[in-house]
Amino acid sequence: MSANIINAILVTSLATFMSRFLGAISSEGIKENSKIFRWFNCLAYATLAALIARTIIFPAGILLDTSYLCRFVVVTFSIFIFFITRKNYVYPTVFSALSLAILNNFF
Amino acid sequence: MIYKKFFFKGFRSILSHDSPAIALGCCFIAIGALLKNLGFNIQESIFSTMLTYALPGSLVMAESLLVGASLLNIFLAVWFVNARLYPMTVSLFPLMMHKSQPKWKYYFSCHFIAVSAWLIMKSNYKKIPKNFRIDYWIGIGSATWSVAVLGTFIGFYISEYLNKDMLIGLAILNPIYFLCMMVGAAKTIQITLSVLLGIILGPVFYYFSPEWSILLGGVVGGTIAYLIGELNVS
Numbered sequence: 137m138s139a140n141i142i143n144a145i146l147v148t149s150l151a152t153f154m155s156r157f158l159g160a161i162s163s164e165g166i167k168e169n170s171k172i173f174r175w176f177n178c179l180a181y182a183t184l185a186a187l188i189a190r191t192i193i194f195p196a197g198i199l200l201d202t203s204y205l206c207r208f209v210v211v212t213f214s215i216f217i218f219f220i221t222r223k224n225y226v227y228p229t230v231f232s233a234l235s236l237a238i239l240n241n242f243f
Numbered sequence: 244m245i246y247k248k249f250f251f252k253g254f255r256s257i258l259s260h261d262s263p264a265i266a267l268g269c270c271f272i273a274i275g276a277l278l279k280n281l282g283f284n285i286q287e288s289i290f291s292t293m294l295t296y297a298l299p300g301s302l303v304m305a306e307s308l309l310v311g312a313s314l315l316n317i318f319l320a321v322w323f324v325n326a327r328l329y330p331m332t333v334s335l336f337p338l339m340m341h342k343s344q345p346k347w348k349y350y351f352s353c354h355f356i357a358v359s360a361w362l363i364m365k366s367n368y369k370k371i372p373k374n375f376r377i378d379y380w381i382g383i384g385s386a387t388w389s390v391a392v393l394g395t396f397i398g399f400y401i402s403e404y405l406n407k408d409m410l411i412g413l414a415i416l417n418p419i420y421f422l423c424m425m426v427g428a429a430k431t432i433q434i435t436l437s438v439l440l441g442i443i444l445g446p447v448f449y450y451f452s453p454e455w456s457i458l459l460g461g462v463v464g465g466t467i468a469y470l471i472g473e474l475n476v477s
Contacts, residue, residue: 147318175469183330
């Protein structure tokens with residue numbers, strides 16, 4: 137089991153580092169005002185947004201044990217709190233953790 | 244070598260009142276607890292966070308190990324999930340490239356590319372002279388990476404005291420924090436559309452291909468947002 141774990145960690149790090157390293161090499165010829173840079177910027181933001189949406193709507197791990205309704209309510213209220221607290225990041229984040237832990241017992 | 248003034252300035256950026264350090268640390272506490280439950284020992288758990296330093300990738304590895312997947316399967320699954328790091332790197336590193344800086348700094352510090360560090364750098368890079376941005380970035384990356392390692396360590400040892408509700412609370416912190424940061428960063432038409440389209444298309448593509456959904460959502464959504472933004476400017 138232990139050898140399997142070490143191999144899995146090594147394989148995971150290699151797969152992760154590959155994307156980062158290829159990105160660093162590709163960046164060498166790209167100027168920050170170029171069209172290709174703006175395109176990659178859009179790709180990065182859209183990919184992150186897709187990842188976050190997938191994590192919330194189709195979660196893996198322990199979030200699978202919570203209902204869609206709970207997650208939807210928590211996300212909606214967290215965004216609402218984000219705006220009414222003048223874009224403070226801490227309040228909505230703390231609210232989301234507490235409210236989901238509590239709501240999950242009821243729905 | 245590394246210019247200390249900007250390195251420490253970057254390192255201290257996680258101490259601000261709205262820093263991602265708490266959310267990031269909490270998520271890695273959950274990862275530490277998860278790895279312990281999977282049979283990892285403390286060395287393996289720390290080793291995993293140090294070398295991978297990407298939450299979705301660590302989750303995929305843990306789930307794959309649980310179902311007995313082969314190393315090739317783990318490699319491909321993690322590669323798909325973490326392929327987002329490529330456009331993230333290409334959209335950040337040109338902002339830090341400077342001919343006075345040695346290349347090893349860029350190759351070494353690309354390991355720190357992760358959502359939290361990336362978003363901090365994107366919000367602050369304009370305040371830093373271009374020739375020292377890489378030192379500032381290494382400071383941010385070292386700080387967030389240390390928080391992740393510390394979180395894993397704490398999670399491993401307190402896992403017995405965490406009940407299911409606590410773990411659920413910890414697991415939602417990071418997506419909500421990142422969502423708020425993305426909404427906060429949406430100040431131009433291109434970025435706003437990228438975020439909106441990514442949120443819509445990521446789950447839509449999941450119905451056709453769960454493995455490719457993040458990449459497809461990102462590429463299609465990002466390209467549409469880019470084209471609309473360019474048309475709008477011209």
